[in-house]
Amino acid sequence: MHELSIACSLVEVAAQAAQQHGATRVTRVHLKLGVLSGVDADALRFSYDVAAQGTLLEGSQLEIDVLPAVISCHQCGASCVLPTIQDFRCPACGAPSHHLLQGREIEIAHIEIEVDSVEEQATIS
Amino acid sequence: MKTRLLEIRQGVLSKNDQLAAQLRERFRQMGVLVVNIVSSPGSGKTALLERVLSELRAQGATVAALVGDLETDHDARRLARSGAPVRQINTHGNCHLEADMLIKHLADWNVGAVEFLFVENVGNLVCPSSYDLGEDVRVVLLSVTEGEDKPLKYPVMFHSADIAVITKVDLAQACECDLAQMRENILRVRPGMAIFETSAKTGAGIAELIAHLRQLRAEKVAEIAASGA
Ligand SMILES: Nc1nc2c(ncn2[C@@H]2O[C@H](COP(=O)(O)OP(=O)(O)OP(=O)(O)O)[C@@H](O)[C@H]2O)c(=O)[nH]1
Ligand SMILES: [Mg+2]
Ligand SMILES: [Zn+2]
Numbered sequence: 001m002h003e004l005s006i007a008c009s010l011v012e013v014a015a016q017a018a019q020q021h022g023a024t025r026v027t028r029v030h031l032k033l034g035v036l037s038g039v040d041a042d043a044l045r046f047s048y049d050v051a052a053q054g055t056l057l058e059g060s061q062l063e064i065d066v067l068p069a070v071i072s073c074h075q076c077g078a079s080c081v082l083p084t085i086q087d088f089r090c091p092a093c094g095a096p097s098h099h100l101l102q103g104r105e106i107e108i109a110h111i112e113i114e115v116d117s118v119e120e121q122a123t124i125s
Numbered sequence: 126m127k128t129r130l131l132e133i134r135q136g137v138l139s140k141n142d143q144l145a146a147q148l149r150e151r152f153r154q155m156g157v158l159v160v161n162i163v164s165s166p167g168s169g170k171t172a173l174l175e176r177v178l179s180e181l182r183a184q185g186a187t188v189a190a191l192v193g194d195l196e197t198d199h200d201a202r203r204l205a206r207s208g209a210p211v212r213q214i215n216t217h218g219n220c221h222l223e224a225d226m227l228i229k230h231l232a233d234w235n236v237g238a239v240e241f242l243f244v245e246n247v248g249n250l251v252c253p254s255s256y257d258l259g260e261d262v263r264v265v266l267l268s269v270t271e272g273e274d275k276p277l278k279y280p281v282m283f284h285s286a287d288i289a290v291i292t293k294v295d296l297a298q299a300c301e302c303d304l305a306q307m308r309e310n311i312l313r314v315r316p317g318m319a320i321f322e323t324s325a326k327t328g329a330g331i332a333e334l335i336a337h338l339r340q341l342r343a344e345k346v347a348e349i350a351a352s353g354a
Contacts, residue, residue, distance in 0.1 A: 023131075031137075038252065039255065085280045098317065106255070108136075108137060110130055114128055116126065
């Protein structure tokens with residue numbers, strides 16, 4: 001179980017970015033999670049609230065976009081989504097293939113932040 | 126108050142990845158081949174390493190080992206009997222090694238001249254797969270007592286590895302392990318992976334594994350020389 005430590009890193013990265021942009025609160029985090037990341041989405045959701053406590057992310061929503069494994073086939077040249085990670089074979093031509101184009105991501109795509117209206121007015125005027 | 130969308134596009138483990146990249150560059154400058162050994166608890170990482178360290182030393186190679194352990198120093202003591210310099214990384218309950226742990230333990234440890242550095246990861250077939258340690262090769266162990274289906278149950282770890290070693294083959298018959306099926310399952314999740322069959326008890330297969338590692342180090346050294354670094 002390393003999802004808590006992943007959740008802590010996630011919160012750290014998001015909080016830092018939020019702070020740099022003058023956020024008072026983070027309301028939502030969009031995460032891309034590859035099926036070969038080694039991270040369990042449910043366990044991560046569970047750890048997220050704990051990790052977010054006492055930070056700008058407290059009470060925020062975690063949205064996880066699960067990305068399938070995509071391989072590039074050296075035999076036929078196709079880029080294909082693998083229907084299962086228990087069989088690394090090109091769905092197009094059947095050749096064994098393990099060259100990954102996608103699937104190992106644990107990446108924050110974007111976050112939704114709240115910024116102070118005072119600060120907002122300051123930037124407008 | 127206003128809500129805004131902020132693009133981030135940053136890996137959650139980017140800090141570990143950066144540190145691993147630093148380590149990889151350092152290992153390159155040292156010309157050392159770094160081998161990260163992963164498996165479930167008790168698959169025989171320490172037993173295999175005891176053999177490999179002793180044998181490599183007998184062949185005149187310089188070796189060192191770092192060993193991660195949740196609480197004890199048993200494995201470090203076992204490995205130290207080979208005469209190789211060994212350091213223990215106590216993870217205090219952490220289920221995997223991270224790059225910063227290696228950096229910390231390498232800081233005041235002069236392993237400058239070694240040709241091979243082995244890292245025994247914490248016994249766990251899930252968590253260590255996400256953490257790059259700057260290694261050249263990741264070796265996943267699977268003992269014949271664990272069952273042929275483990276690569277299919279833990280495809281993430283097996284897929285992330287470069288070499289698979291089927292251990293405890295002296296027990297294969299007693300466990301009715303179907304070695305051909307085990308190999309097939311490994312190759313299904315990681316086509317083309319080099320597979321070795323070893324026994325730390327009888328010494329079977331150790332020489333082949335060592336020859337392969339020596340070959341990889343020779344290739345690394347040649348590649349460094351060719352790039353003029
Ligand atoms: N028969 C036989 N037993 C082995 C072999 N390799 C290891 N063992 C036994 O398996 C048990 C576990 O071996 P270890 O080397 O401690 O395994 P490990 O992967 O280092 O274990 P952890 O570090 O705790 O995860 C010990 O009782 C070893 O004696 C082998 O090749 N043959
Ligand atoms: Mg051990
Ligand atoms: Zn194909």
